[in-house]
Amino acid sequence: MSEEIVEHGDKERMIRGFGAMVLARTLNNKIMTAQRQGRVGFFTPTSGQEAAQIGLSMHLRKEDIIYQYYRDMPMMLHMGVPVDIIINQIYGNSMDIAKGRQMPSHLLARDYNFMSVPSPVATNLPLAVGTAYANRYLKKDGIVVASFGDGSSSTPDFHAAMNLAAVYNLPVIFFCENNGLAISLPTEKQTKVEIWKKAEAYGMPGILVNGSDMVDTYEKTREMVEYVRSGKGPVLIEARCPRMGPHSTSDDPTKYLTDIVKEGSDRDPLIISQKRLVEMGVITEQIASKIREDSQNFITSKFDELEKIPPPSPETLFEDVYEEPTWIIDEERGEIIGRN
Amino acid sequence: MVQSLNRTLDMKMGEDSNIILLGEDIGKDGGVFRVTEGLQAKYGEDRVIDTPLVELGIVGMAIGMSMNGLKPIPEIQFQDFIFTAFDQIVNQMAKMRYRSGGTITVPLVLRTPYGGGIRGGLYHSQSGESYFVHTSGLKVVTPSNPYDAKGLLSSSLDSKDPVIFLEPKRLYRSGKMEVPDEDYRIPLGKAKLLHEGDSVSIITYGSMVPAVLKTVTDNSLDADVLDLRTLSPMDRDSIIASARKTGRVVIVHEAPRTLGMGAEISALISESSIEYLYAPILRVTGPDVPFPYRLEDLYLPNSSRILSAVNRVLQFR
Ligand SMILES: Cc1ncc(C[n+]2csc(CCOP(=O)(O)OP(=O)(O)O)c2C)c(N)n1
Ligand SMILES: [Mg+2]
Numbered sequence: 001m002s003e004e005i006v007e008h009g010d011k012e013r014m015i016r017g018f019g020a021m022v023l024a025r026t027l028n029n030k031i032m033t034a035q036r037q038g039r040v041g042f043f044t045p046t047s048g049q050e051a052a053q054i055g056l057s058m059h060l061r062k063e064d065i066i067y068q069y070y071r072d073m074p075m076m077l078h079m080g081v082p083v084d085i086i087i088n089q090i091y092g093n094s095m096d097i098a099k100g101r102q103m104p105s106h107l108l109a110r111d112y113n114f115m116s117v118p119s120p121v122a123t124n125l126p127l128a129v130g131t132a133y134a135n136r137y138l139k140k141d142g143i144v145v146a147s148f149g150d151g152s153s154s155t156p157d158f159h160a161a162m163n164l165a166a167v168y169n170l171p172v173i174f175f176c177e178n179n180g181l182a183i184s185l186p187t188e189k190q191t192k193v194e195i196w197k198k199a200e201a202y203g204m205p206g207i208l209v210n211g212s213d214m215v216d217t218y219e220k221t222r223e224m225v226e227y228v229r230s231g232k233g234p235v236l237i238e239a240r241c242p243r244m245g246p247h248s249t250s251d252d253p254t255k256y257l258t259d260i261v262k263e264g265s266d267r268d269p270l271i272i273s274q275k276r277l278v279e280m281g282v283i284t285e286q287i288a289s290k291i292r293e294d295s296q297n298f299i300t301s302k303f304d305e306l307e308k309i310p311p312p313s314p315e316t317l318f319e320d321v322y323e324e325p326t327w328i329i330d331e332e333r334g335e336i337i338g339r340n
Numbered sequence: 341m342v343q344s345l346n347r348t349l350d351m352k353m354g355e356d357s358n359i360i361l362l363g364e365d366i367g368k369d370g371g372v373f374r375v376t377e378g379l380q381a382k383y384g385e386d387r388v389i390d391t392p393l394v395e396l397g398i399v400g401m402a403i404g405m406s407m408n409g410l411k412p413i414p415e416i417q418f419q420d421f422i423f424t425a426f427d428q429i430v431n432q433m434a435k436m437r438y439r440s441g442g443t444i445t446v447p448l449v450l451r452t453p454y455g456g457g458i459r460g461g462l463y464h465s466q467s468g469e470s471y472f473v474h475t476s477g478l479k480v481v482t483p484s485n486p487y488d489a490k491g492l493l494s495s496s497l498d499s500k501d502p503v504i505f506l507e508p509k510r511l512y513r514s515g516k517m518e519v520p521d522e523d524y525r526i527p528l529g530k531a532k533l534l535h536e537g538d539s540v541s542i543i544t545y546g547s548m549v550p551a552v553l554k555t556v557t558d559n560s561l562d563a564d565v566l567d568l569r570t571l572s573p574m575d576r577d578s579i580i581a582s583a584r585k586t587g588r589v590v591i592v593h594e595a596p597r598t599l600g601m602g603a604e605i606s607a608l609i610s611e612s613s614i615e616y617l618y619a620p621i622l623r624v625t626g627p628d629v630p631f632p633y634r635l636e637d638l639y640l641p642n643s644s645r646i647l648s649a650v651n652r653v654l655q656f657r
Contacts, residue, residue, distance in 0.1 A: 065408070098441040110443040115407070118439070120431050126400020127432065133401060134408035137360070137386060156424065160397035167392060320442040321476050323500040326529075326573035329476075 014282045017058050017214055018273060019291050021050040024074030025270055026295040030303050031090055035249045040090055044105040048244035048261055049177050050074040051269035055217025056175060059225040063142035065113045065131055067124040070105040072147055081109045083302050093309040100312040122152040125161035132170040143171040143228045151182020153195045162202040165234040172234040179243035184256040196238035204234045211239030214273040342512045344486035344519045345375045348493045353383050360405060362389040362398055363415030372417055373453055373512055399425035403433050406448040419454035420463045433502045434477030449496045449503045455547040455594050456640055457510030461633035467595035472504045473572040479528055480572040482506040484549035486519050488569060491526030508547035531575035537562035540650055541582040543605055544592040548641060552592050555643040561650060571601060583609045587618040588653040592641055597625040619656035622649045
């Protein structure tokens with residue numbers, strides 16, 4: 001299978017996928033360091049989930065619409081969302097699309113078909129179903145991807161969305177990034193049934209993939225993506241991809257997590273995926289090192305450069321609640337920042 | 341009002357193929373109050389969707405539809421059952437424009453019957469308007485007659501912001517009036533002065549409007565009767581103008597008193613116009629108890645309670 005991929009001209013795609021994994025890890029590490037230095041307020045690390053996300057998004061197209069969750073920065077980078085959009089959101093500066101209104105990690109890039117991330121988990125799933133309905137009704141190309149964590153599979157929104165997507169046979173990929181934990185709660189205390197198996201109860205196919213291996217995820221999800229694209233209905237993909245760090249920068253995982261996957265170890269998806277690609281002859285160790293080095297330089301300079309951008313102006317607090325501000329908001333703006 | 345709403349939906353669906361209705365029993369059955377009667381037969385199952393029994397799914401799907409080019413009109417069968425969808429309304433619908441810096445909008449009209457008067461007990465009678473009015477990002481509208489129902493629904497469908505369209509179920513089959521066939525609008529955010537007088541202002545909306553009007557005419561009260569029509573944003577100018585003219589204000593609504601619309605209207609008037617007032621602002625409302633079954637008539641504000649509040653402010657010195 002792997003040789004087949006290379007022959008079919010997927011080599012470029014593999015290199016780009018790996019490049020995005022490295023870029024995402026580099027940016028993740030940079031943000032985590034910056035947070036400790038007090039330069040960034042908050043972050044939900046994405047390390048450990050790069051291979052799962054990119055293994056899937058290697059099948060996606062520009063017209064596909066993604067309802068990502070707060071750990072999907074790697075997928076966004078892979079789908080071509082500029083690093084600037086992400087870093088500006090992390091800083092919450094005046095160049096941020098959302099005008100610094102959301103905590104870091106709540107990314108958005110409408111022009112790249114990445115919808116806005118809310119904090120209440122899984123509330124994006126029913127929206128993805130509605131968007132898929134609109135896609136089909138309006139005869140638009142493209143499928144919809146809704147991603148979420150293992151903990152989110154316990155929510156009523158997950159149930160509602162899975163059921164509705166199946167009832168209407170809609171083009172939705174439910175993508176569960178099972179990192180083994182919901183903050184501190186291990187998946188086996190979250191649910192009694194493996195998540196991918198729940199698909200059957202709703203009437204859709206479900207599969208489990210090794211989300212630590214980009215090539216494996218890519219190969220195993222191909223058929224699922226084709227199934228959805230051909231209009232057969234929704235699918236559920238569960239990717240196992242152990243969390244490599246704390247839940248967020250506000251979390252101390254030592255209380256509940258003993259067996260943590262260490263960066264650079266042989267369980268790190270970057271290392272696993274790199275080994276696979278070297279074995280397949282897609283890249284060499286030297287190319288991999290070069291990619292890492294380039295990413296490091298690129299991210300460091302971008303991160304420092306964008307830090308200089310000022311915060312959003314006070315007026316932005318009062319914008320975008322409605323198309324036109326109401327008299328109440330106008331009055332409150334006047335009280336707080338004065339009239340212009 | 342049912343007929344007016346039904347015809348308006350029909351007209352709008354005929355004009356705009358992107359309008360989609362979704363909700364429980366709205367298709368074949370035509371809705372439990374018959375507001376969507378005949379529309380599925382005319383426009384098909386793709387446009388008038390009988391959904392599974394899942395309010396958060398109905399609302400969540402509608403949000404996702406509107407984010408992708410459609411104009412959905414979800415129906416929640418009774419406002420009492422909206423609470424599992426409350427998260428979707430407050431955290432997704434209401435905040436999408438803000439949290440996307442204006443790059444994603446959610447133009448939709450969520451219709452739901454509310455209020456008492458049908459012997460519906462605790463769970464088919466609630467007036468939850470305050471929950472929605474309290475949430476920035478939503479517009480909240482409630483018509484009190486068939487003519488307004490059409491004009492307000494049409495304006496709601498023009499809105500680029502999500503609208504919670506509360507239908508006073510008690511008035512669904514009362515108040516027959518001529519509703520023109522042609523297209524017209526009643527602007528959101530504009531109240532209507534239904535009766536003019538100089539001695540007292542009675543501010544009300546939705547299901548209480550007929551009772552207030554009847555009290556005023558039966559007792560020949562020299563009263564302004566202001567029908568808010570839009571609860572968010574309220575028509576500040578009309579409220580203030582009437583309050584300053586009469587200097588005596590009574591607010592009437594069916595919802596419980598605590599943190600009801602009356603509290604907000606009263607605060608607005610006292611903040612802006614206290615020097616014009618001759619008497620305290622009084623509220624005539626449903627009591628702060630759950631909505632009852634057998635004692636419904638005792639719960640609902642009636643003429644004698646309205647009249648006694650009016651007399652109190654008129655006689656205040
Ligand atoms: C509805 C809701 N409840 C609680 C929280 C607080 N919270 C944030 S993330 C999280 C755990 C989510 O776990 P999972 O779905 O597995 O995603 P992961 O963070 O592991 O990627 C919790 C409880 C929330 N954001 N939303
Ligand atoms: Mg998890």
